[in-house]
Amino acid sequence: MDYKSAGVNIDTAEELVSWLQENQDDATHKELRVEGIGGFASLFRLPSGMKNPCIVSCTDGVGTKLKLAFEFKDYESVGVDLVAMCVNDMATVGAQPLFFLDYFSIGKLELDIAKPFLAGVMKACRESHCLLIGGETAEMPGFYPKGEFDCAGFAVGVVDGSEAWGKNRVKEGDRLYGIRSSGFHSNGYSLIRKIFEKDIGEHIDVLKRPTRLYVKPVLDLLKDRVEIHAAAHITGGGFDNVGRVIPKGLGWKVPKFEFPEIYREVKSRTGLDDRKILKTFNCGFGFILIAPEDSRQSIEKAFGEIHDFGLIAKSASEERLDWGNW
CATH class of the missing domain: 3.90.650.10 (PurM-like C-terminal domain)
Incomplete structure (x- = not known):
């Protein structure tokens, strides 16, 4: 018995990481990114020019709207939703999004589910001038019904504290x-x-x-x-x-x-x-x-x-x- 026979396929996870690296946004905040997808931690420089820079953080999920994604097999849309729920919260204080991390958990990692979902995440990040810099893909056999998953998002940005809306x-x-x-x-x-x-x-x-x-x-x-x-x-x-x-x-x-x-x-x-x-x-x-x-x-x-x-x-x-x- 090994990890693969227990339901966790590391090769599939590595294939997904390679796909993310090949398709990642190389333009957004290029001058601030130090280390991105694939490492143990992602490094990012803070932008300069603010008198009173304050870090802004937001986290959210998509909720039971995911059930529609499962039924109608539209995974890209909920990837957009995940980013939007976080960065729209951030926009309420007039902050500039910097980077985003996602948590994606599924019973059996299926690339025809994970790739469209993450394509939606990357699409929304680009539109929001926010860089997908890392995340976690958890394969959890026996935990979710086949074809179902859960997700959470984490956005980090910056605002000049003296100019923040509130x-x-x-x-x-x-x-x-x-x-x-x-x-x-x-x-x-x-x-x-x-x-x-x-x-x-x-x-x-x-x-x-x-x-x-x-x-x-x-x-x-x-x-x-x-x-x-x-x-x-x-x-x-x-x-x-x-x-x-x-x-x-x-x-x-x-x-x-x-x-x-x-x-x-x-x-x-x-x-x-x-x-x-x-x-x-x-x-x-x-x-x-x-x-x-x-x-x-x-x-x-x-x-x-x-x-x-x-x-x-x-x-x-x-x-x-x-x-x-x-």
Whole structure:
């Protein structure tokens, strides 16, 4: 008996590492990379030129959206999702992503699953100006059903601490600008899969659509020195996430708006009221910026279509969000 007969094929793992090395991004942050994929540790230089450089770290997963990837064999999309969930969080403080690491665990390492997944990871990293610098591929026989896997992502970036976005910058009179999502992104899929269980194939193009990446437009705003005070990534918990970047003494009255068609379908099938839908899903807006009104034109230039969600106002309530309109 040996390791291979127990279910772990080191040769396959080495083949995957070689494939990653051959296909890795040689352009992004080339001047900062010291040692990358294949070693025990990856080395990376910090960029220069910041007065108060602060390391920013984020970690996340894809959740039960993976079940759709298994059923419909679309592994690249969830690779994009994994990166997006991390780097979009990072974008909320106005940070520049530097590098990304992934953890991929599977019962039997199958290259026709791992390669498309990692191709999605690399694709999203390139789009987010972030380097896939390392990771872990764990072959765990007997732990997962055949063809299924789990994954986690870890992103590291940098921001000048004196310029980082956050609720300490938010002021009365700031406006909230909603940036469109590509769909459900990577949240709420335990419920979504139940809602569409009987006809999931009819809606699969929408349901498996990868998470929109917001990093490049954010980097454009930073490059142009556009004044942004805070941002929220609308993930699990829906619009309640906005309250996390509004300081005490201020609040936001969430205005009425029309849900995109797929969310209206969710409401119809579940009987959930609007407020619960808003507290569960992104409802068509995956990212919300809080900024002075003077920044609107620059935000539109960077992101394209945006939605004006009204004003930050004084509030004596402990609750940052006023749901009275709903």
